[in-house]
Amino acid sequence: MRQHRVKQGLVWLTMALLLSGCPVLAQSLTHFDFTRPGEVAGWQPTNHVGPLRSSPEGMVIAIQGRDPYIMGPPRNLPQGQPLWLRLRLRSEQGGVAQVFYFTDAPTEPASIRFPVRAGVWEEMRVPLPPLGPRYRFRFDPPGTGGTATVAFFSVEPRALLEEPAWPRPVPPVIPQNALTLTSGGLQILHATNQLGGFALKVGGLPMAVGHTRPLIGYRQNGRQRWLPLGERAKVTVTAENGAIFVRAVAPDEDGAVWEITQRFAASAARVIGAIDVETRISVSRDRQVVFLPLLVLLPGAGSFGASKGQALLPGLEY
Numbered sequence: 001m002r003q004h005r006v007k008q009g010l011v012w013l014t015m016a017l018l019l020s021g022c023p024v025l026a027q028s029l030t031h032f033d034f035t036r037p038g039e040v041a042g043w044q045p046t047n048h049v050g051p052l053r054s055s056p057e058g059m060v061i062a063i064q065g066r067d068p069y070i071m072g073p074p075r076n077l078p079q080g081q082p083l084w085l086r087l088r089l090r091s092e093q094g095g096v097a098q099v100f101y102f103t104d105a106p107t108e109p110a111s112i113r114f115p116v117r118a119g120v121w122e123e124m125r126v127p128l129p130p131l132g133p134r135y136r137f138r139f140d141p142p143g144t145g146g147t148a149t150v151a152f153f154s155v156e157p158r159a160l161l162e163e164p165a166w167p168r169p170v171p172p173v174i175p176q177n178a179l180t181l182t183s184g185g186l187q188i189l190h191a192t193n194q195l196g197g198f199a200l201k202v203g204g205l206p207m208a209v210g211h212t213r214p215l216i217g218y219r220q221n222g223r224q225r226w227l228p229l230g231e232r233a234k235v236t237v238t239a240e241n242g243a244i245f246v247r248a249v250a251p252d253e254d255g256a257v258w259e260i261t262q263r264f265a266a267s268a269a270r271v272i273g274a275i276d277v278e279t280r281i282s283v284s285r286d287r288q289v290v291f292l293p294l295l296v297l298l299p300g301a302g303s304f305g306a307s308k309g310q311a312l313l314p315g316l317e318y
Contacts, residue, residue: 002112029083030075032153035204036060042073046138058151061141062155069140072153074103076133082158083128086110088151093143094118100138101131116142121151127158159219161290164226167213171301172197179239183266184273188244192237195229195248195260196296208299217291224290227252229260242266262295 032039040054048065061070077083080107098113100106141148174197179190187204192198196210213230230234233250243265250258259282269273279294 008124013300023054026155027082028156030155032072034150034152044071046071054151057090058088058149061148061150063141063143063145063148066144067140068144069138070138071082072139074134074136075129075155077135077155078157079132080130082130082160084125084156084158085128085196086123086152086154087154088121088123089116089141089148090121091116091118091142091148092146093148097124097141098140099126100140101128101135102138103134103136104139115120118143128155144197148182159222159224161217164215164217167215167228167230169298169301171209172199173210174199178242179237180262181242181244181266181275183271183275186273186275188264188275190237190244190246190264193235194236194237195233195246197237197265200297208297209301211293211298212294214296215291216252216258216287216293218252219288219290223284225253227258231260233260252287254285256283258283 013110032042034040034054035056035058037054040052040059043059045052046069048063048068049070050062050064052070053060053062061068089097091097094117095115096113097116098111100111102110114124114126114130116124117120119183137153139150139153141264172191172194174189175193178191180190181188185203187201189199189201194212196214198210199206200208200308214226216227216229218225227250229248229250233248235243235246235248237246239245243263246260246262246264248260250260252258252314256315261280263276263278265278277295281292281294
């Protein structure tokens, strides 16, 4: 389960279950800031690279062959602590980069690979296992020529996430005065006071419902927290200009206020039988998010079967 940081402000979603966020900023256990003069000196141009050069953008690696790599100095890391490796780099050639971690000699099993695009700055964050004292890192940049520039190379503690006791879904109660929206044979009926309190019908037949008991997961001061929106959120649902608007406001245990807004409207692309969904989430204080359910559909609830699990794309086969 990946972690993300939500700054005070907005996370925006349209027609997909995606989280926009930036990497978690954690306390560094070891950090190489290659934009500082002298920081490059501890690294060795070991194979198929020219002399390492310091620049205001970072350490410049001149790649001169098929197997380029450099090695860093030993560092003492806490035993038993899962880790993140975080680095920022730009490579003239794209491909796969690799980082080895070792005390005596690098081996393939004790390494991790990640893709790198050509010509753009990218900030990578990849998981490492617990290491220990006097560990060294070998960095293999992508490509066989050109240059790769590394701005920083950092090792940070990685918290293992614990799965909560997921609340059992409770179907929404759709009242007589529910707000409705129709596009072709697709219809949504939304309760006026409940987040996720909607039902979908296709051709008049029940097809899916929303999740009325979602949880937001976040970490604060090293502790994992779960915010039960179904219990804490104050919700209003209104209709305006042919669209349904949902607003939910909920405080968390650590003093921040979360606001979730949703807009349901007929497809802007004029696709018959399609409804656009836009979800925005704002929070009054910075939060390190571990789980953010922007939209959850429970297909078949109360209609064509109850023995189902949740999926990102329900019904997709491969």
